[in-house]
Amino acid sequence: MSPLLGLSIDDTLGKLLMATIDKLKIKKSERSNASSCVNNITAKVVTHLKQNVNWCKDIERLRTGSYYENVKICEPDEFDVMRSIPVDVALKRHPNKHALHRFLNEDKTIQASEMLSEFRDAVKEAVQKLPCRSKQTCIKKKPRCPAVTLEVKMEENGKTISIDFVLGLKVHRASWPDFTKDGFKIETWLGKKEKANMKHRPFYLVSKYEGKGHTDAWRISFSHVEKEILKRHGHSKTCCEDVGYKCCQYLFSQRGRLQIQEDVQILLLSCKDHPSPCVCYKGNRQQVAYSQLAICFQQLLEDFVQHLRKCHLPNFFIPSHNLLRQASPSSCDFLANEIEFQLNNNFLIFS
DNA sequence: AATCGCTAAAGGGG
DNA sequence: CCCCTTTAGCGATT
Numbered sequence: 001m002s003p004l005l006g007l008s009i010d011d012t013l014g015k016l017l018m019a020t021i022d023k024l025k026i027k028k029s030e031r032s033n034a035s036s037c038v039n040n041i042t043a044k045v046v047t048h049l050k051q052n053v054n055w056c057k058d059i060e061r062l063r064t065g066s067y068y069e070n071v072k073i074c075e076p077d078e079f080d081v082m083r084s085i086p087v088d089v090a091l092k093r094h095p096n097k098h099a100l101h102r103f104l105n106e107d108k109t110i111q112a113s114e115m116l117s118e119f120r121d122a123v124k125e126a127v128q129k130l131p132c133r134s135k136q137t138c139i140k141k142k143p144r145c146p147a148v149t150l151e152v153k154m155e156e157n158g159k160t161i162s163i164d165f166v167l168g169l170k171v172h173r174a175s176w177p178d179f180t181k182d183g184f185k186i187e188t189w190l191g192k193k194e195k196a197n198m199k200h201r202p203f204y205l206v207s208k209y210e211g212k213g214h215t216d217a218w219r220i221s222f223s224h225v226e227k228e229i230l231k232r233h234g235h236s237k238t239c240c241e242d243v244g245y246k247c248c249q250y251l252f253s254q255r256g257r258l259q260i261q262e263d264v265q266i267l268l269l270s271c272k273d274h275p276s277p278c279v280c281y282k283g284n285r286q287q288v289a290y291s292q293l294a295i296c297f298q299q300l301l302e303d304f305v306q307h308l309r310k311c312h313l314p315n316f317f318i319p320s321h322n323l324l325r326q327a328s329p330s331s332c333d334f335l336a337n338e339i340e341f342q343l344n345n346n347f348l349i350f351s
Numbered sequence: 352a353a354t355c356g357c358t359a360a361a362g363g364g365g
Numbered sequence: 366c367c368c369c370t371t372t373a374g375c376g377a378t379t
Contacts, residue, residue: 028362028371035372050352063373070361231360355378364369 013346014290017297020350024073033156034076038163041130041137041152042081045165048126049083053118055099060084060170062204064223069230077161080147082223083119084170084204110169112207112217116146119167123148146207168221172202177220183317184225185272190232198225222317229268265323266307268316270300301339308336 042061049056065080066072087100103111127137127150140149140162147164154161176199186195205218274296307313307324311332315321324332342349 025362031362032371039372047352068373353379355376357375357377358373359375360371360373362369362371365367 011290011294013294014292016347016350017293018290026072026074026076030157031076033154034079034161037152037154037161038079038081041127041150041163042165044130045123045126046083048129049119049122052125053122055085055103055115056083056119056122057099058086060086062168062170062224064166064221064227065164069227071230075159077159078164079161080164080166082166082168082204082206082221084168086170086172110218112146116167116207119165120148123150123165167207169205169218170202171205175199176203179320180220180317183315183319184222186229186268189271190229194232198228201225201228220318225317226265226268265316266304266313267300269307269314270303272316273303274299298343301343305336305339305343308332308339 046059046061049059060083062082062084063080064082065078067076067079072078085100100110100115103115105111124139127139130137137150137152140151142149147166150163150165152161152163153159184195184199186198201224204221204224206221208217208219309332311322311324311327311329313323315323
């Protein structure tokens with residue numbers, strides 16, 4: 001596009017969005033500090049678990065969450081680390097020989113609560129064994145949250161970061177459970193081949209508290225697949241995910257009144273329904289990219305507003321599961337109004 | 352099970 | 366726009 005044509009309103013908006021992204025970037029030094037601290041602690045915790053808990057011998061570290069998806073903004077202060085135990089057919093065939101056999105209920109399901117409390121105790125022990133830093137480290141118990149959360153004050157800059165250890169079971173089977181069959185529609189923008197590839201990945205079961213603590217329950221997790229989609233998305237040069245996601249995240253942190261855990265899903269749903277207008281801003285900062293960036297971002301937010309008005313946002317992998325089921329209509333409307341206000345006022349929030 | 356080496360991706364400086 | 370540094374992630378090796 002020729003510069004003689006001048007700036008349209010979309011170009012201006014695109015530039016504003018780019019500037020906002022730059023502001024939200026994590027500083028390299030902060031990232032370095034935080035990751036060395038987190039990696040140090042997680043490595044020690046995982047060796048302790050391997051050596052001291054018999055059913056944790058094969059435990060694996062799985063980095064999940066926004067930081068490891070490269071969509072964390074502002075500060076590198078939250079890290080999610082899943083500790084996963086591979087579960088294989090051996091458990092079904094020879095339940096008595098498997099290390100997990102004592103957690104089995106009579107109906108062959110696995111007791112979450114018992115495992116979770118052993119897990120929590122073991123992490124506690126590991127943290128107590130940590131050297132000098134231990135004074136700066138404490139375990140937080142958040143109500144109704146199955147993760148073991150560490151809060152660590154860093155020596156370098158005095159900032160506090162939190163590390164969530166989540167207990168998960170890694171299940172490798174021929175296919176994913178039936179209730180996922182209408183979800184995960186990535187064909188429209190990533191293709192069938194990619195979809196088939198990803199369907200071969202295992203899935204994870206993450207412990208959760210149900211009711212007053214003692215009902216055993218597992219929630220299915222596809223965070224590793226989400227991560228892969230976001231990564232591929234960038235490769236395919238059709239992405240708008242960084243700007244869309246970050247800006248949504250930004251709106252949440254500034255104005256959000258909802259507790260939505262899987263906010264990446266908003267992005268995934270929008271990609272599914274509107275794959276075409278997405279244009280990668282990376283490596284192409286020409287004017288044409290700015291206007292398309294703005295269009296793409298507006299589309300994403302309009303999609304989100306529609307979902308909020310209906311109080312209905314299906315889980316990307318499990319369409320029958322509504323992520324907004326616990327949000328009140330008034331809070332959904334509140335957020336929808338806020339977003340519409342920003343849409344109609346050239347994103348005052350970013351200026 | 353731990354270590355090494357390689358590559359990709361991102362931040363940042365020039 | 367290119368080049369350098371750092372981290373993450375994977376696989377091979379021991």
